Amino acid sequence: MATQIDEAILAAVGDRWTKVAMVIARTARALHGELPSGDQCCDEISQHIQALVADGQLAARGNIKDSRHQRGSALRRTLIATYDKSCSRQSIKGIMQLRQRQATMIRPLRAIAAGIVALTLSFSLLRPVAEVCAVLVRRRWPEAWFSSSIVLYCVFLAAVVSLAAAVIVGRYTFKRSAGSKLVSRAG
Numbered sequence: 001m002a003t004q005i006d007e008a009i010l011a012a013v014g015d016r017w018t019k020v021a022m023v024i025a026r027t028a029r030a031l032h033g034e035l036p037s038g039d040q041c042c043d044e045i046s047q048h049i050q051a052l053v054a055d056g057q058l059a060a061r062g063n064i065k066d067s068r069h070q071r072g073s074a075l076r077r078t079l080i081a082t083y084d085k086s087c088s089r090q091s092i093k094g095i096m097q098l099r100q101r102q103a104t105m106i107r108p109l110r111a112i113a114a115g116i117v118a119l120t121l122s123f124s125l126l127r128p129v130a131e132v133c134a135v136l137v138r139r140r141w142p143e144a145w146f147s148s149s150i151v152l153y154c155v156f157l158a159a160v161v162s163l164a165a166a167v168i169v170g171r172y173t174f175k176r177s178a179g180s181k182l183v184s185r186a187g
Contacts, residue, residue: 005031005048010077013058017074020064023049049075107177115170123162130154 005027012018012026024045028035035041050065052058053075062073134154146153 002048004034005045006052009045009048009052010057013075013077015077017061017076020046020049020062020073020075023075107174110177111170111174114173115166118169119162119166122165123159126158126162127155130158 008027008030009023011030012023024042027045028041035044046064049058053060053064058075058077060073060075064073064075131151131154134151137150137154
């Protein structure tokens with residue numbers, strides 16, 4: 001009988017704040033034939049509500065012990081009550097740890113993405129500069145041993161500089177995201 005009353009109370013309470021009197025009325029309506037009538041019904045439901053609040057399945061605002069005479073008393077579900085009954089506190093901790101692991105897995109992916117973007121942008125900006133430099137070097141030393149492949153050398157140098165910039169941006173992004181997580185946890 002106690003579990004039926006608790007289930008009816010949890011069904012009457014949602015994620016938003018609901019007045020205690022409304023919860024009692026909905027629960028009494030749902031269990032109309034199984035509870036004594038009158039004040040005894042309301043008192044029994046009120047005792048179960050207090051037990052659910054003490055257990056942590058419901059969050060309370062205001063004085064829930066005297067719900068008939070108190071204005072502003074309200075209830076809502078807590079995080080634990082929104083999961084199925086098969087979920088225990090241990091599995092909720094497991095879900096939270098899984099979310100934290102997923103967040104730590106995203107950090108390196110963000111750093112890699114930032115590095116790839118930096119590599120693409122810097123190479124697209126440095127390649128024309130490298131080709132112009134190669135043309136100027138070829139004009140200056142047309143008979144030099146490296147004049148035939150100077151464009152390749154300059155583009156390779158631009159690629160190395162772009163790769164270095166990508167590594168620096170990626171490491172900075174990784175370190176910055178790790179620092180912001182620490183600040184948000186402390187605050």
